[in-house]
Amino acid sequence: MEDVRSVTPADSADGKPTERWEELLDRLAADAEAISDRTAEKLLATIPGYEEVKAESVKQSSLRNSALTIRLIKAGAQPQPADLPEATMLAEERISQHVPLGSVLSGFRTSLSDILQHMVDLGPEYDIDPRRMLRWSTMMWAINDVFSTRATLVYRDHEISQAVADSVRRSEWIGKAVAEGAPMSELLWGAAMYDVPADAPLRALAAATADNPDAEKKIQEWARRAGVRVLTSVRPSVIVGIVIGRPNLSVAGPNFAIGLGGARVLSKLYLSYADASLVLKAADGLGLKSVVKAQDLTWKLAIHSSPRVTEILAKKYLDPLRESGEFAQDIIESLQAYLDNQMNIPAAAKSIPVHVNTLRYRLRRFEELTNTHVGDVRTLIEVAWVLEAIKKDF
Known part of the structure; x- marks a missing residue:
């Protein structure tokens, strides 16, 4: 990128006024407080998603944006991700305030637009060549692009971390739900969190993971065909599931053995899982490749044991x-x-x-x-x- 500080030479000898661009940047720094007040008022009034953000927080980010703009203009080079630690800081702050990524990006554009408009308004006062102002404008939108990329990566990494954490919490809760003696308070917490009825009949599910790398995906496909919802947790040798709804067992299974326990309420789901585990072991031993209930095997359950x-x-x-x-x-x-x-x-x-x-x-x-x-x-x-x-x- 062309050095934004360079312009076509212009001096008083040929009758043209000399640019005072450094003075303009000093003036921009002095006016940053007023700019931040206007930006905060506009942003909070027009961009959704900032309901939990205080005006002072928006003002501080606007002040950082003014300082960022001045710093990069003086540097006179194409902005790089490493030049914008503010993007990471702002993204992390807004994540903690539950602001969506789209709103953050819109807010940053609003802030830059206000800063640029203020610079344009000051341009004639400081005899700024329009070509220089155009280069500054181009740089600021390059700043916006780099900021957007970096902020998006922060949000993506956060979403991945959040998804992993949520998956771990859900897996731990499923394990507690099918284990005897789990505190009722924890069961009810998970029921509310994962939309699992506490008083309606549920069924536990067990399926082997060996030789079935896509077992969890295939279970979900079967669940959709069977008209139920299944929460699953992948363990070292078995997939544990909670079946919500009454499955249509006439639909084809996923072509591997699945043990299905009897219908039980959440507080007694461990009994259903005991049945499902026994059925799975028996069905696997018998070479069955379908969704199997204890009633389907009856005396055959004893063969495995x-x-x-x-x-x-x-x-x-x-x-x-x-x-x-x-x-x-x-x-x-x-x-x-x-x-x-x-x-x-x-x-x-x-x-x-x-x-x-x-x-x-x-x-x-x-x-x-x-x-x-x-x-x-x-x-x-x-x-x-x-x-x-x-x-x-x-």
Whole structure:
């Protein structure tokens, strides 16, 4: 940028008055108090967002702007971000006063406009060449651009920090909401803060984060489809959620297991989370990839918590099949079809599909190898257990 202090030479020898630009700047410094009074009155009357800002605070920022203008004009160089520490100071001050960024930028422009207008009015008195005044005007709008950039960065950094802090507070509250023994005062504080009903039924949610980098996003997508709102907190190995509203469980899930607890009020939400955690572990162990409630699994919940029972049943019903080699898989397939079709042999055979006699032969072979009878209720229960336990790997 051209040195704003330089002008086309003009002196008294050719009949032109000599510029007294340094005197004008001194006069500007002397008049800064009056300028700040006018700026404060105008700014507070016309720019929204300054409701919590006192007039004295605006006056002080206007005085700083006058000093900034004089300093940079005398420096005579293109302003750089490092030349405007005032931008950081003002932005931080206005953030504490809850003034929006747009209002801050408008306020700064108003202040600069008042300073520039005062300089223009003084120009003839001090014989300022119009070209010099034009350069000063250009510099002041360059100051505005640099100020706007720096103030915007301060606001952005503040918003990021605020968002992180809010996320941490919300995550901590969700953790307390699903934990037994949380003080009711803290629960009610969070309920008011995050628009969570304290007396209406809520559901806790649990989902594994392993192998699901976008799990939280997919949960929110499912929530929108299911017609509910979900507050989530990502923990090292699990996503904890609070479901607000009654979800439509007929919509497709996010293609990974989600445990959903029973409906409870906020003060009893820890019971819902206990259910959700149990359901998640069971659903994951069974290889399910959907939103699952305890009612969906019933007795299958016990498979995860009773691995020793699975070992005993596998020894009883699966080990004897090993001598059949690959035919063992055909037997297991037929058993599963038989159970899935309510012991209806024609329907089971059609579902695989195989001939009815083939299915009967496989079931009979199973009975021979295990010395059991598939018509026995106890056998059916135990076979159903062990087949569910191995289904994930089957």
